[in-house]
Amino acid sequence: DSGVTQTPKHLITATGQRVTLRCSPRSGDLSVYWYQQSLDQGLQFLIQYYNGEERAKGNILERFSAQQFPDLHSELNLSSLELGDSALYFCASSVEASGRSADTQYFGPGTRLTVL
Amino acid sequence: AQTVTQSQPEMSVQEAETVTLSCTYDTSESNYYLFWYKQPPSRQMILVIRQEAYKQQNATENRFSVNFQKAAKSFSLKISDSQLGDTAMYFCAFFPRGAQKLVFGQGTRLTINP
Numbered sequence A: 001d002s003g004v005t006q007t008p009k010h011l012i013t014a015t016g017q018r019v020t021l022r023c024s025p026r027s028g029d030l031s032v033y034w035y036q037q038s039l040d041q042g043l044q045f046l047i048q049y050y051n052g053e054e055r056a057k058g059n060i061l062e063r064f065s066a067q068q069f070p071d072l073h074s075e076l077n078l079s080s081l082e083l084g085d086s087a088l089y090f091c092a093s094s095v096e097a098s099g100r101s102a103d104t105q106y107f108g109p110g111t112r113l114t115v116l
Numbered sequence B: 001a002q003t004v005t006q007s008q009p010e011m012s013v014q015e016a017e018t019v020t021l022s023c024t025y026d027t028s029e030s031n032y033y034l035f036w037y038k039q040p041p042s043r044q045m046i047l048v049i050r051q052e053a054y055k056q057q058n059a060t061e062n063r064f065s066v067n068f069q070k071a072a073k074s075f076s077l078k079i080s081d082s083q084l085g086d087t088a089m090y091f092c093a094f095f096p097r098g099a100q101k102l103v104f105g106q107g108t109r110l111t112i113n114p
Helices: none
Strands: A005-007 A010-013 A019-024 A031-037 A043-050 A053-057 A064-068 A074-078 A087-094 A111-115 B003-005 B010-014 B019-021 B024-026 B032-039 B046-052 B064-069 B074-079 B088-096 B108-113
Touching: A005 A087, A010 A019, A019 A087, A019 A111, A031 A074, A043 A064, A043 A074, A074 A087, B003 B088, B010 B019, B019 B108, B024 B074, B032 B064, B032 B074, B046 B064, B046 B074, B074 B088
Parallel strands: A010 A111, B010 B108
Antiparallel strands: A005 A019, A019 A074, A031 A043, A031 A087, A043 A053, A064 A074, A087 A111, B003 B024, B019 B074, B032 B046, B032 B088, B064 B074, B088 B108
16 A cells, blocks of 8 residues: 555546546655556656646646645546546655655556546 | 657566566666556556666665666666566656656566466
């Protein structure tokens, strides 16, 4: 158990809908990262937050957004869902923002999203 | 662009054997970190081992060790005395200092046979 929690574990929804994925980082971790793992692709970085502020964006679609709350939990919002959005979405956390220390990212169990 | 290449899509060995998974990366950075993550059938991403580029000594964690060749940009993972529970997808990941994300390879699917 990494200490990172994600809910829900599974999510099945229809095209065009909107969903919210939730992540709670390990106690003491200030950074949260979101990754997408599709069947035909490896893990792709989506976005990072550090202590409530957005720090970096990767290949995140405009239909997707995220935020980190004062209690440091984070939510990833996916809207106007398409079939191709079906994937495993991981949240990871680390102690500090990258670049300042030897960070290690610990991953949550993931949320499996199926868009029908 | 920084890339990570795992040239072995699949590998299979017998229990108790030693296996080495390959990873190469491309970067112009001098300070960075390298990781191996394991993803078993449960799909959980589990940290296996980590290496700081400024350290010449190869990292080890019990049965897992790495061969880090900085000049060659190579970072292989050796699993000794392999066990059935080692069956998983293994991802090599690169993390340059100052960057905000892990860059993953495509993974190597490792099967340990009884």
